[in-house]
Amino acid sequence: MAKVTGSDIVAIAWRHVGERYVFGVRVPKDNANWKGPWDCAEFTSWVVFQATGKLFGCVGANPSVANAFTGYWKDDADRLSCGVSVIVARNTPGAFLLRYAVANQPGHVVVSDGKGGTIEAHSTADGVIAGKADGRRWDQGVLPPFIAYEEPSVMEPPESGPGLVLRVKSPPMQGELIKRVQLALTAKGFSPGVVDGSYGPHTAAAVAAFQLSVGLVADGEAGSATRDKLDVRAAEARLRL
């Protein structure tokens, strides 16, 4: 049997654009007729299983009930040494782009089309979409070892970047902008815990809950799209460094 290629991964994923998204849904990876609902990691793990017959990014050996999660994608990428840089995945059809699951937040994982685009189970509002890889924050790329990836002929850098993305880091991100995000979350009924200007797990959880409520990717990170929805704006320059 010919080895599965990255282009096969893209083709399988494409057939499901337009299908429904449900956060946290479980998908039987061995059901070739599944038409949704999906969530991001269940979608990518299902695509890999359908193409290769192998589980990736899951816990459990039974494909009918194995649980896919962005955190397990990172675990498998580390275990099998198949992590690559974001720019390589961005330019490799059928590679995967991963935003880590941090502080109990779900992260995100998508299929790269190799041309700066994605196919992904995005959100409740949009379902499975053909989206853009550029202009968003990613932590790493993944090339599962049982897929035959072609070396990219051209290595194009992203056309645009994500801008400033507030997120859980160590040490934590701190400042007045984070305090304004926390106040806006509180005002909208999503408690971030203590309003202290420090972006910790409580703030991330409140951001994720807010994102779910407005149809954004619920990753717990506050980039410009999330800050816009919260009506949080940057302040005018006033600091002498």
Place this chain on the structure above:
Amino acid sequence: MAIDWDAIFKGALAAGAHAVRDSAPQVRDFLEQVLNGHRQALIELGEARAAGDLTKATFDSELADEEDVLKVELEAVTVLAKAVAQRAINAFSKAFQDGLSAAIKLIV
């Protein structure tokens, strides 16, 4: 008075290219190409710092993350040696920070 980002980026690009002018004279074009994807992040980061919206530690940490990604991308698009890419990015980043500090002193 707004920060003159074009001037800051122009100076930083020139510094990055100058740092590796002997080993990689072509690096300026690649640096510019790679920088396009980071321009917005660097501007938002600089403006957030200028406005006191981020602490110095958070600004430094974010800038270090941007440097890491820039270095990987520069290596990928140019097949530059890691040490050369690192030198170009270090010089770019230092000039960027110096330019930002100078601009903020002018506008506050």
